[in-house]
Each structure stands twice: as C-alpha cells, then as structure tokens.
Amino acid sequence: MTTNRKHGLSILIIFFVIIVTTPSWISGQESAKESQLIQVPPPPFSEDIFPCTECHGDMEPNPERRILEEMHDDIILKHDEKNRWCLDCHDKKNRDKLHLANGKLIDFTESYKLCGQCHGPKLREWKNGVHGKRTGYWNGKKKYLLCAHCHNPHSPKYKKMKPEPAPADPMKGRK
C-alpha cells in the first residue's frame, strides 16, 4: 500500500512539474524562433512608381473593368485575367494599399497575405521556409523574399533564363 501511495505521489509531482513548466518552455521557444525571423527587403516596385497617390491622389477612380490604354499599358495581366482586374487587389480609395477579399487594407510589404488567399498551401510552405528563398544564418537570423520578388504579381509564372555555360569537356585536347 505504502509503495503504491508513494508511487502515486511521485506521479502527481511529475504531472505538476510538467504542467507548470511546459507553457513557459513552449512560449520561450516560440519567442526565440520569432526573434530569428524575419527580414524582408522592400517590395520590388518599378522605378518612380510608388507612392501611387502621387498621380492617383487627385484622380477620380474609374471602377469600370477595362484594359488600360493611357497608363500602365506595360502591365499585361496573366494571372486569372478572365476573372480579375486591377481593383480586385489594389484598393480603389487608398491607392497606396492593397486589400484582401474581405476589404481589409494591407501594405505592399504584406502582399504575401493577399497571395495566400488563393495560394494557401504555398503560403504555408513559405512560412515554414520550404517554398521561397531564405538566406543568412541556418541557425539564426534569416532574410526572406516576398512572393513578388520572384513572381511578378501580374504575370507570376517564373521566367526562363539563360543558363551558365556547360562544364568543360574533360576529353578536350585528348580526342
């Protein structure tokens, strides 16, 4: 009996210790992880294009869905273009912001939230460091890139590039 009681007591103590220490341990780890994160370079705007209000400030917004001809005609939308256009992501009233589907305004620096509305699994992988590029320290501070650093939001398919030269022929001069 006594041994059983002793056992019961020690199990209780162990439980107590676990319950008391666990939350602080988890939160401590999380904050350590948070502090390692995140440094993101500024969004990749075309030159002299931001802030948008510089031009759009006094302009009456035209909410009509159309193909732009006077300005921004270099932007060719190839991103679900049949169903979307500029003002589905860019905010009509506050031109320096983007908006989510629920109308919430976000900065261009948080554009990944906008992308993640459709590309949920990709956003999850980006947050876990699998999709996208991280540089810096494998055991410390890392630098991330925004989605828009690699994928042009208007035409997101990654562009082909010229490869570096093929390796030298090892039989060169010996054939």
Place this chain on the structure above:
Amino acid sequence: MEGKKTIEKKESRRTFLKKSALASTFATLAACGSDTSWEEFFQKNFRTLDDDDKKKIIERLENKYTEKYGKKFSVSSKDPIDETLFGYGLDISRCIGCRKCVYACAEENNQSRDPQIHWITVLEMAKDKGVDLFHSHADYDRELVPEDDHFYFPVACQQCENPPCTKVCPVGATWKEKDGIVVVDYNWCIGCRFCMAACPYGARHFNWAEPDVPKDEINPVTHYYGNRPRMKGVVEKCTFCIQRVREGLYPSCVEICPVGARKFGNLLDPDSEIRYILKHKRVLVLKEELNTQPKFYYFY
C-alpha cells in the same frame, strides 16, 4: 699494388646506401614542388594533432597563401558545432537548371578554373523518364532554361552517413566529421584516387594539374578541411561550405539559387526547415539501394 688501387676506387656498401637514401629523399622533395617546405613534407595527419601543432600549421599555411596570392588569408580549423548534423534538401520540382550554384560554388571554394573542377554537376532529365541517370545529360547547352518537358537534378557530395569513400582510403586522409561532413586532409592525401572509384555519385574530384585560380578571384576566407588552396595530386569534394556552415551561414549554393530550391539545416533540430521537408514532402535519396544513407534529400 694493383689490387690495392681497385679497393680504393670501390665505394663501401655503407656509403653507397647512405648516399642513395639521401639522393632519393631530395629527389622526392624536389618532385613535390619547390614551395613544399620541410615542415609541410613531414606534417602529420591533421586529425591526430593537438591544438598547438594545429595552430602552427594554420599559421604556416596562412602566411604561405597570403604571400602567394597577395591577400590576407584566414584558415580556420573550427570544430563541429555541438548537437549538429547537417542535412540538405533540394526541390527538384523547382530547380530550373541555371547552373548558378555550380559557379558560385567554384568561386567560394577556390576550385581550379583550368583544368576545370566543378563540385556540382547539374543533370538534365526528361520528365517522361523520371530520375534516370543513364539518360541524363550534364552538358546540356540551352538558349533558355528550363527546357520544356525536362527537369534538373544537381548532384554533389551526398555527405553519406555510411560513406564508401572514407572506408577505402589507405592512409586515413578522409573521414566523416561529427556534424556529418565528409572532409579531406589535403596534406595527408596521397592521390591514389581509391575514394573516387568508391564514390557512387562522382562527387570527388582530382587535381590532375596545379590548380589555377586567378589571384583576384581567390576567396581568402577558408577552412583547413574546406576551401583552402589545394595542390596538384590531391582529391577534393563538396564540404557543405564547411567554412561557412560552421559559422552558422548557409552554404553558398543555397545563397545563390535564384528559385530557392536549395534548403539546408540541422537534422537534430526538429524546428529546422530540413526537418519540415522530411516530415511533409515527398523525399528521395540518390541510389538508395547502395545503403550509403545520404544526408542530401531530393524532394518535390
């Protein structure tokens, strides 16, 4: 009288042996190149030395390289970080075959430009064949990549947990470090190339000639087991950029990859990117059937 003359002319056996032993020693020394010092010739296996001896060697090498390349060199002999086992991930669905990693690696690690040594080989494979080494090409020459219907499969040292290369070295000049990196002591390597024959990944490379790296391109931040300048007649290989990763930095191929297909981290840290990949992605290792147990994981 006649007999005495012949005896005087003859060399005694002892002197003959002495002289020939000396001559062969000098011949060997001379053959090793003029920049091989006495200390270097008689240097012991680096792994067996104590800190004092290591320090002396490092100092000698730093001076030698600084003089040779006209740049201040540092040669680290930093030991593995505790509780660390390095693992590498490569997303074959995202690699576009641009070969930027190949050249970034050569620059970071002071690989010979001519004759050319590349630690990374990028293989082009047809999607309808899958991972098929026999039908892959390393010498693809495309205007633009990725080529339609093809994918790319970069191969470098797989940093095996069960490496065949270290077992065949007759002198113990190559071994697996505690953090999982397979390294070479270039000064102890005799250039027999057994390890190259044993490696099933073609990841080891031999300096057939004196390595040639332009002075203005040499990277002076080095590690003894990594990117310090090599000599003719020794084997070299990828070390996960030992000079970088033991300082906490990512390898330079990870830093350069424009699509972020290359991932790196500590396999013993359950929160690391590499552990996330092993848990959540479809992972394969190259030539699994050989039981080399690579720590280089391809995933998609």
